Amino acid sequence: MRTCVCLGFISISVLFATDGRADDTPLQIAVFEADVTPPIGAPLCYAFVPPAKEIVDPLKARGIVLFTGEKPIVLCALDWVGTGNSGYNQFRDELAAAAGTTRERVAVHCLHQHDAPACDFAADELLIPYGLGDKLFDTAFARTAIKRVADAIKTSVKNPQIVTHVGYGKGLIKEVASNRRVLGPDGNVKYVRYSATKEAIIRAEPEGIIDPFMHLVSFWNGDKPLTTLTYYATHPQSYYAQGGVSCDFPGLARGIRDREQPGVFHVHFDGAGGNVTAGKYNDGSPENRPVLAQRVATGMKAAFDATKKYPIQAGQIGWKVQAVPLPVASHLNIDELKKTIANEKADALSRYKSAVGLAWALRCAVGDKIDITCLALGPIAVVHMPGELFVEYQLAAQKMRPDSPVVMAAYGDGGPGYIGLAHSYTQGGYETGPVSRVAPEVEGVLMSALRELLK
Numbered sequence: 001m002r003t004c005v006c007l008g009f010i011s012i013s014v015l016f017a018t019d020g021r022a023d024d025t026p027l028q029i030a031v032f033e034a035d036v037t038p039p040i041g042a043p044l045c046y047a048f049v050p051p052a053k054e055i056v057d058p059l060k061a062r063g064i065v066l067f068t069g070e071k072p073i074v075l076c077a078l079d080w081v082g083t084g085n086s087g088y089n090q091f092r093d094e095l096a097a098a099a100g101t102t103r104e105r106v107a108v109h110c111l112h113q114h115d116a117p118a119c120d121f122a123a124d125e126l127l128i129p130y131g132l133g134d135k136l137f138d139t140a141f142a143r144t145a146i147k148r149v150a151d152a153i154k155t156s157v158k159n160p161q162i163v164t165h166v167g168y169g170k171g172l173i174k175e176v177a178s179n180r181r182v183l184g185p186d187g188n189v190k191y192v193r194y195s196a197t198k199e200a201i202i203r204a205e206p207e208g209i210i211d212p213f214m215h216l217v218s219f220w221n222g223d224k225p226l227t228t229l230t231y232y233a234t235h236p237q238s239y240y241a242q243g244g245v246s247c248d249f250p251g252l253a254r255g256i257r258d259r260e261q262p263g264v265f266h267v268h269f270d271g272a273g274g275n276v277t278a279g280k281y282n283d284g285s286p287e288n289r290p291v292l293a294q295r296v297a298t299g300m301k302a303a304f305d306a307t308k309k310y311p312i313q314a315g316q317i318g319w320k321v322q323a324v325p326l327p328v329a330s331h332l333n334i335d336e337l338k339k340t341i342a343n344e345k346a347d348a349l350s351r352y353k354s355a356v357g358l359a360w361a362l363r364c365a366v367g368d369k370i371d372i373t374c375l376a377l378g379p380i381a382v383v384h385m386p387g388e389l390f391v392e393y394q395l396a397a398q399k400m401r402p403d404s405p406v407v408m409a410a411y412g413d414g415g416p417g418y419i420g421l422a423h424s425y426t427q428g429g430y431e432t433g434p435v436s437r438v439a440p441e442v443e444g445v446l447m448s449a450l451r452e453l454l455k
Contacts, residue, residue, distance in 0.1 A: 025068075025313055026163070026164075027067070027163040027312055027316075028160035029067070029219050030153075030156040030158075030159065030160040031062075031064050031156060031226075032064075032156040033060055033265075034061045035058055035060065035148065036078065036149070038059070038141055039052065040053065043118075043134075043135060043136060043138060044115055044116060045114045045117075045118060045241075046082070046137070046352060046353075046356060047136055048114075051243060052245050053242075054244050056245055057246045059113075059116055059117075059245065060079050061077070061149045062077055063076035063077060064229070064267065065156060065157055067157075067160055071100065071102060073101070074096065074106040074153070075384075076109070077110075077269050077409075078091075078108060078110045080111075080118060081113060081118050082118050082414035083108060083118070083414055084118075084123075085122040085360060085414075087118075087120040088108065088119075091108045091119070092107075094147070095108065095146075095149060105319060107384040109269050109409045109411050110414070111236055111268065112235065112388070113240075113246060113247055114241065114248075115240045115243070115244055115246045117138065117141070117145075121142075122359035122363075123136055123358070123359040124137070127352070127355045130342060130351070132352070135348070136352055136356070163219045163312060164220060165220040165310060165311055166219055166378055167216075168216065168217055168218075168308060168310075169216045169304060170214060170405075171298075171301065171303035171304075171305070172212055172213060172214075173212055173213065174212075176232075176234060176281060177210040177232075177234040178207045178276065178280030179207065179208025179209050179210055179275055180235075181193075181424075182205045183427065188427045191205065192429055192430045195235050195238070195240075195278055195279055195282065196237065196238070197282065198284060211391055211394055211398075214299035214300055215303065216303035216307065217229040217231075217380055217382060225263075225304075226264065227264065228264060228267070229267050230300050230303065231271045232268075233272050233391050233394055233408075234270070234271075234278060236248045236249060236250045236270060237277070238278065238282055238292055239285065250268055251268070252289070253293045254266050254300075256293065256294065256300075257300050261304075271407075271410060272385065272389040272390060272391045272392075272394035273389075273410065274388035274420070275390045275420070275431055276391050278292055316376075316377070316378045317376065317378075318376035321373050322371075323369040323372075324449050325367055326445060327364075327438055327439035327441045327442055328365075328437065328438065328439060329436060332358075334362065337354045337357055341354045353434075357437055360416065360437045370415070370416070372385060372446070372450075373453075379404045380407070381404065381405065381407070381453075381454060382407050382409070384412055385408060385410045386416055387410065387412070387413065388410070388414075388417060390419060390421055394408045396450065397454060417438070418432065418435050418436040422440040424440075
């Protein structure tokens with residue numbers, strides 16, 4: 001593994017370090033893990049798939065706490081399909097309290113496995129008056145899981161470790177990601193290439209726009225690697241909707257790296273993979289799950305082996321926040337959503353979806369904002385984004401700082417649902433239909449926030 005220091009990168013990072021701390025203040029890190037596996041019978045994926053029948057793989061919440069001289073920073077990756085609205089904020093509030101920090105300095109991101117639970121207390125509250133409480137997710141379990149993660153943080157912060165260097169590397173991943181939106185000659189969506197695609201003609205289409213790299217950020221004490229954070233943009237499903245709770249192939253890849261590097265704590269985040277799946281390389285057969293997992297793990301190792309290290313002190317850590325209101329989708333009519341939820345003759349799934357949409361629409365109606373955040377680790381920028389974000393946002397962020405590493409985690413606050421580009425909403429396809437709860441103007445809002453964060 002090569003080691004180097006790039007003075008040009010360090011000069012960029014000064015823009016993030018504005019607190020005037022002494023440069024020789026040491027950076028410290030604590031790591032935490034908690035079991036967040038749901039009980040048998042719990043709803044999965046907002047009740048869009050069958051409930052839990054068996055536990056195929058345990059689900060984990062893993063993360064880090066950074067001690068910089070200011071209030072701590074918390075990053076958490078969660079093996080759940082999503083957390084949104086007040087569910088997302090409650091996660092951040094309780095993790096912040098456990099770490100001794102504030103909500104805006106906490107980023108929680110789901111890996112988005114579909115055979116996994118969700119959490120949206122606001123949507124659940126809208127269903128309770130109609131006898132539909134606990135149908136989207138097991139609320140008691142969700143509160144227990146949040147407490148477990150908070151308790152794990154309380155324990156971890158008692159034993160932080162010194163960090164002398166941060167590292168960045170990337171590794172090419174072959175035959176995993178492919179764009180879900182296969183366009184025809186007219187520029188509109190011709191095929192939707194879902195995570196499991198059996199039709200050979202659809203799988204034969206080109207990969208399309210993806211980020212083919214596994215991005216890896218690492219923390220070191222001298223020559224000893226302590227922790228890695230990996231980022232890869234794709235939906236994480238191989239096969240699902242059979243009631244088998246699973247961390248799926250990204251979680252299994254993380255486990256492979258645990259075994260390969262038992263002294264290193266591995267945390268994995270899903271990048272901007274809203275319009276990316278494994279559909280070109282996955283027919284949905286159970287035998288393909290470990291194949292995909294090994295390909296991802298190979299990319300993780302390649303990224304680690306390509307790591308470049310940079311000396312780091314607490315004064316070279318920065319945290320920026322852009323709080324932005326996102327434009328609500330035109331199809332989310334508050335009165336109509338309320339009528340659907342109250343309609344006992346409507347099918348249950350429509351009522352559930354309406355509750356999730358209404359929870360978001362009500363937030364937008366009062367001007368509630370979403371925190372877009374950026375962590376600067378010397379030359380490295382780590383951006384935290386909401387929703388099922390299109391990969392083009394990730395690629396755009398990298399172009400905004402072409403001379404230094406930029407990595408992205410998406411699937412933060414799940415309230416907005418899918419987030420496409422402005423022109424995507426004219427092309428048809430699944431992602432820009434009712435599952436997107438934002439208007440096309442969202443592109444301008446988020447690109448502006450990214451430019452400000454990455455200055």
